Amino acid sequence: MQTKTRKLDHIRITVDSDVEHPGKITLLEHVELVHRALPETALSSIDTSIEFLGKQLSMPLMVTGMTGGHPVAARINCVIARAAARLGIAIGVGSQRAAIEDPSLEYTFRVARDCAREEGGDVVLVANLGAAQLVAGYGVEHVRRAIEMIDADAVAIHVNAAQEAFQPEGDVDFRNAIDLVAEVARELDKPVIVKETGHGLGYEVVYVLRGRGIRFFDVSGAGGTSWVRVEYFRARIRGLQGLAEAAKTFSSWGIPTAQAVVETRWAAPDSCIIASGGVRTGLDAAKAIALGADIAGLALPVIRAYTVGDLDGVIGLLERIGMEFKAALFLTGASSLAEARRLPLIVSPELESRLQARGVKLDLYLNGARLLFKPGETCSNWA
Amino acid sequence: MQTKTRKLDHIRITVDSDVEHPGKITLLEHVELVHRALPETALSSIDTSIEFLGKQLSMPLMVTGMTGGHPVAARINCVIARAAARLGIAIGVGSQRAAIEDPSLEYTFRVARDCAREEGGDVVLVANLGAAQLVAGYGVEHVRRAIEMIDADAVAIHVNAAQEAFQPEGDVDFRNAIDLVAEVARELDKPVIVKETGHGLGYEVVYVLRGRGIRFFDVSGAGGTSWVRVEYFRARIRGLQGLAEAAKTFSSWGIPTAQAVVETRWAAPDSCIIASGGVRTGLDAAKAIALGADIAGLALPVIRAYTVGDLDGVIGLLERIGMEFKAALFLTGASSLAEARRLPLIVSPELESRLQARGVKLDLYLNGARLLFKPGETCSNWA
Amino acid sequence: MQTKTRKLDHIRITVDSDVEHPGKITLLEHVELVHRALPETALSSIDTSIEFLGKQLSMPLMVTGMTGGHPVAARINCVIARAAARLGIAIGVGSQRAAIEDPSLEYTFRVARDCAREEGGDVVLVANLGAAQLVAGYGVEHVRRAIEMIDADAVAIHVNAAQEAFQPEGDVDFRNAIDLVAEVARELDKPVIVKETGHGLGYEVVYVLRGRGIRFFDVSGAGGTSWVRVEYFRARIRGLQGLAEAAKTFSSWGIPTAQAVVETRWAAPDSCIIASGGVRTGLDAAKAIALGADIAGLALPVIRAYTVGDLDGVIGLLERIGMEFKAALFLTGASSLAEARRLPLIVSPELESRLQARGVKLDLYLNGARLLFKPGETCSNWA
Amino acid sequence: MQTKTRKLDHIRITVDSDVEHPGKITLLEHVELVHRALPETALSSIDTSIEFLGKQLSMPLMVTGMTGGHPVAARINCVIARAAARLGIAIGVGSQRAAIEDPSLEYTFRVARDCAREEGGDVVLVANLGAAQLVAGYGVEHVRRAIEMIDADAVAIHVNAAQEAFQPEGDVDFRNAIDLVAEVARELDKPVIVKETGHGLGYEVVYVLRGRGIRFFDVSGAGGTSWVRVEYFRARIRGLQGLAEAAKTFSSWGIPTAQAVVETRWAAPDSCIIASGGVRTGLDAAKAIALGADIAGLALPVIRAYTVGDLDGVIGLLERIGMEFKAALFLTGASSLAEARRLPLIVSPELESRLQARGVKLDLYLNGARLLFKPGETCSNWA
Ligand SMILES: Cc1cc2nc3c(=O)[nH]c(=O)nc-3n(C[C@H](O)[C@H](O)[C@H](O)COP(=O)(O)O)c2cc1C
Ligand SMILES: Cc1cc2nc3c(=O)[nH]c(=O)nc-3n(C[C@H](O)[C@H](O)[C@H](O)COP(=O)(O)O)c2cc1C
Numbered sequence A, B, C, D: 001m002q003t004k005t006r007k008l009d010h011i012r013i014t015v016d017s018d019v020e021h022p023g024k025i026t027l028l029e030h031v032e033l034v035h036r037a038l039p040e041t042a043l044s045s046i047d048t049s050i051e052f053l054g055k056q057l058s059m060p061l062m063v064t065g066m067t068g069g070h071p072v073a074a075r076i077n078c079v080i081a082r083a084a085a086r087l088g089i090a091i092g093v094g095s096q097r098a099a100i101e102d103p104s105l106e107y108t109f110r111v112a113r114d115c116a117r118e119e120g121g122d123v124v125l126v127a128n129l130g131a132a133q134l135v136a137g138y139g140v141e142h143v144r145r146a147i148e149m150i151d152a153d154a155v156a157i158h159v160n161a162a163q164e165a166f167q168p169e170g171d172v173d174f175r176n177a178i179d180l181v182a183e184v185a186r187e188l189d190k191p192v193i194v195k196e197t198g199h200g201l202g203y204e205v206v207y208v209l210r211g212r213g214i215r216f217f218d219v220s221g222a223g224g225t226s227w228v229r230v231e232y233f234r235a236r237i238r239g240l241q242g243l244a245e246a247a248k249t250f251s252s253w254g255i256p257t258a259q260a261v262v263e264t265r266w267a268a269p270d271s272c273i274i275a276s277g278g279v280r281t282g283l284d285a286a287k288a289i290a291l292g293a294d295i296a297g298l299a300l301p302v303i304r305a306y307t308v309g310d311l312d313g314v315i316g317l318l319e320r321i322g323m324e325f326k327a328a329l330f331l332t333g334a335s336s337l338a339e340a341r342r343l344p345l346i347v348s349p350e351l352e353s354r355l356q357a358r359g360v361k362l363d364l365y366l367n368g369a370r371l372l373f374k375p376g377e378t379c380s381n382w383a
């Protein structure tokens, strides 16, 4: 099957079907911010701005990469870029492999930059390629081409082993992938973000990558879009009974987002962390920042908002999230992201116990690794 | 929108809609009193009286402030006052801002005092103004006027940041609020009660306020009326989609009542604590007293009882709560509030863990801070 | 209302309505026996016999006191006695107050002894009076009359404060009750069993009673019949709205049976303990014995079995429970009650935490107090 | 009733009725494998082979013994054997007692070996007899006959006390069973596997058996087929009300599979462990191996797949499980079973607490006993 067709498939399924981890949660629900009855601040004086990849965001929010490689995708990328430029948040595009292979498709990605500029915004834009492509032979020059194609501020190398494992045509060879990612990162002059796609980065992988020089991570944990579940729907549609059942078994596989954020910060305290996977509200985003992330990312709600309401839909969604994010800071008495990072948190015994099993002592984390850097502090100065 | 109209709006919504914290509980459900099979007391010899603000209550119960500023509200305040006078419990009125701004409305508050006197009762009556008004320019003279307006025994300065954050016209500036409250308290010769409105006082705020001389707290925690949820209904009615969704996200925001009581007593052991927010039965009230509160307060059930049954409805409700309260003491073998405060408690691991996250070691609390004062001991002698 | 009428009321309601603690459980569900795949015993060689009050039971089971004082009750007492005699288990009669006040009713209790004898059985039979009656003036001579009336092996003094608290005509004076019970016990030459009626004995009460010479306890904990709930139904029928609501609030009040057994054994290690309240299967009974009880008791299922199936119904029920009890011992590899008492147990963290809150360290209990005596060892030799 | 008829009964009920432990789970759901976003392996290079009883399996999977003794059973055994031979996994036959008693039925078991050979496969095949038969008089010669009948690689001596306890005709004498099993094991030159049938092996039994020389265990824990539940259905069909109710009470009796695996490895670290009972997916199998088992076994799904889809059904099921098993290893970054055994695990507090109650300290287990041997290392070299 063509990459192009598959991409449209994916969009259709994610928009129409129930593709989120069934019964699984991000565990951000297990993190509670503490109400401050007298905030000693004004909503209007709360500063949510953050430096990300050398540019200023109005809010630590990112629409993570979803699409490209098709006229429909071009339209989506343009709309998301416009909304982001207006609101001052970051965006990514979907995997650029299609355009690397067929340059006539480059425009479907480039619109992200172009439309943002038309809005007068100097949007933070992240390119996207898969680690599996590196294993399959792509080198630094392909990655560079992806970056240049859209004048990106960084490139996300996505890792999606869980999804690939349940595709008939899946790329299920990740040997040497860490070496290859590290090599690309070493040769590029833009940062490489290692990015999951909904099943979560964990301690072991992050620790090794950090040792190899990677300092940007999009944890994309379990609790939101489940790519295994998307493949379950695809297998069912195509009558692949066995594959469908197997995919179902793994539908909620992965490391929940809250846990992934903590594991990542614990493994690489000086890294820049994007918390995505099931982030649905500004309250989720605030919890993620308080827990140790620098930026909160989301994907699925944005494409759904686009489908229902086009540009207005996307802007409405992002404004609502922004409103909630500010409210969360206001109601906890935090006037800035730096203060948000120091907030007291009530973490459920269940999440605490999971972290313990992963080698993280919660109180050491909250009072230690979490507090080493301010949000954004590790997101711009890279070597 | 006019304060006056908004107030009626509020009453209508709280009476008719499901405005309680969805899925959230007061955590009084996580506190269990222990049955004493042989109580060694007689129901009739149980003494539930308590001194509050220099007067004697027959029972540590208060109907906290709800309304005023409208003919309908006047009627409600009168009925509540009559019931309270008959039963010997305390009451408060709703925010008196409307009457400060328009003296022709003063009567709608004054009825509380007048009707109580008609019943021959020397009811404890608490005035009410918002901290946001202090930030907006009100000074000690306005507060004094509110007190004098109803010959109040104390004044509650309510803090409702959570609600304000989800009003289009919200007062979302709480800078300096603590200073302003402290200043008012210093200048008045009646006590200032800092009062939440359903999202809970917590350790940090109480600790600072106590340091600034405040010694009365109405914790009004999460689990009962959620003002964010009220605003959610209002936003929906007014077609404010984004605001409604954001309010929904925060519908169950806040510190549950049981937790708020403990945090408050821990932060200010020598304070007088009203436990409100989701108190629905005399058993809830007894748990709150045992856990460290001096007085239990409630609001929503009273206005609903009024709507259904007028004076008889309110009296019926309060009598039932009184009966339950006495039964709780009887069945735990406590002959007085002082004994109730020393009862053994079974606290769920979940609440214990939440308190731990908030810096409270449960056994130290139960055997320490909780036992320092008898109920009411800290509620009358203020400087 | 007449005691006699009330008694019939009670039977009707308990048989027809859902009178068990709503949502509350005995916590025997939180105790798990461990399967022994190779039991090294034969079902037929398991000895479940136990000495109780100087006589031999075939199984540590008792139908606790329910009724008397009415022709219908006489019939019930006779049937239960026959079944018990055939199966070799113990029984009690309901409160004998009615017959003390009106000797023409004595036969309704005496049938228990007579019918048992007709079956040729030397049944263990327990008389019954209320502690509230002692407070109201009954003395040792009344208790002696109750014992003699049925040639009882012991007398249960029931304590039912929870029920009385929600009766309009309730006896809610328990002052001096402990003294009075202790005095009666001292003067009688048959043992006094202090017996709850479905809301549970706890540490404090048992500890004091043991210090006053009481050594027999029927814990009758929460999880089975809730007498407060019975009174809720009665209040509703009689249109007493406030009382009904208050009773509803306390419907599941009390100490769950499993917890009550442990608290009782902890407070009085050398006592004879009947575990009743929600015992519904032989597996429940086996858990209760393993946890520290000497005898398992039940009431409600027996009267319901009587209603549906008369003598055959009662025998069928008790045989099924016996079968389950033996199976539980067989499948845990226990050949006797003494071995059952030493079985490993899996106790849920929730029950462990509740016991901790009550001053009981679970492992010390299981390996200490629990093992001091064999089942029955403390049930016969009294001074 | 004839053994033969009973066996068909059993098959019909297990296939048609809901015979799995109601509400009980294997607790494998309480064990979580940790996603490895960058696996550093290729799906195709994962080696799942294992040596079992001297032969090589392609995957650590076994269809445990179910049937024989009837023409229908012969057909089932043949189909399962063909599927196993094609896929390279192990199988067992059901109890061979019928054929020992009536040699004309031997073919119904022998087909397992014959059909496997027709597929050209050198399948691992396990004979089967009940421990209760040993107690009833069978000796080593009967067991040897069962082995020779099918040229088996080992013999499973099943222990099914729970089932027998709820059969009217049950063999409920297990006195000396351990001695008898040990004696047989000593005299045979093929290994004896002590095998539960769905209610779980536990620490005590395994510890004693290991001391008597047994080194192969099929834990067959609670969470899958419940034989007590099967007997419940049979009793109901036959109108045995009391027996049916008693069986219902014990429907979910037993040690959950995950717990049984750990207890077994803890009691006998150098044993070969088959994890069966509720294994339904390859993910379950992978968890079982990671937790300490050598082989994962299953029964019920296979006979159901046979009923619905004959040979194709069985192959489809086993292939799907194989696919899931490989995916689990791939997505945790394990290239071999040895690596799978060393994977980090997230064990729920509930399972941890249950293990603690059973004398197993989880972290000592995971980092100690679990790691002593590689999967399969203890499954071939026996004396
Ligand atoms: C329609 C769609 C397409 C996606 N395509 C890509 C992609 O090409 N590259 C990538 O790195 N992630 C891709 N993702 C993953 C998202 O960036 C994100 O990591 C994941 O969906 C979890 O976030 P969510 O729960 O907010 O959707 C896609 C997600 C969606 C919903
Ligand atoms: C209709 C209504 C109006 C209220 N108005 C006020 C107010 O004016 N001032 C105030 O301090 N609290 C006000 N409250 C809050 C209550 O005093 C109380 O803190 C809160 O409702 C939680 O208690 P409950 O769960 O028993 O309702 C109001 C509550 C209700 C239901």
Ligand SMILES: Cc1cc2nc3c(=O)[nH]c(=O)nc-3n(C[C@H](O)[C@H](O)[C@H](O)COP(=O)(O)O)c2cc1C
Residues within 6 Å of the ligand: C010, C011, C014, C064, C065, C066, C067, C093, C094, C095, C128, C156, C158, C195, C196, C197, C198, C220, C223, C224, C225, C276, C277, C278, C279, C297, C298, C299, C300, C301, C303
């Ligand atoms: C119909 C009925 C009448 C009862 N009457 C008495 C009584 O007169 N005296 C007494 O001590 N307990 C009485 N009880 C309480 C029982 O003895 C027992 O303690 C309680 O019902 C809990 O056990 P269960 O859950 O098995 O019913 C009665 C119970 C029932 C169901």
Ligand SMILES: Cc1cc2nc3c(=O)[nH]c(=O)nc-3n(C[C@H](O)[C@H](O)[C@H](O)COP(=O)(O)O)c2cc1C
Residues within 6 Å of the ligand: D010, D011, D014, D064, D065, D066, D067, D093, D094, D095, D128, D156, D158, D195, D196, D197, D198, D220, D223, D224, D225, D276, D277, D278, D279, D297, D298, D299, D300, D301, D303
């Ligand atoms: C139809 C059927 C027949 C069985 N017969 C036997 C048997 O004869 N011998 C035996 O050891 N186990 C027997 N078992 C038990 C299985 O081997 C296995 O231990 C148990 O069913 C738990 O695994 P499951 O949950 O995957 O079914 C049988 C199971 C089934 C479903």
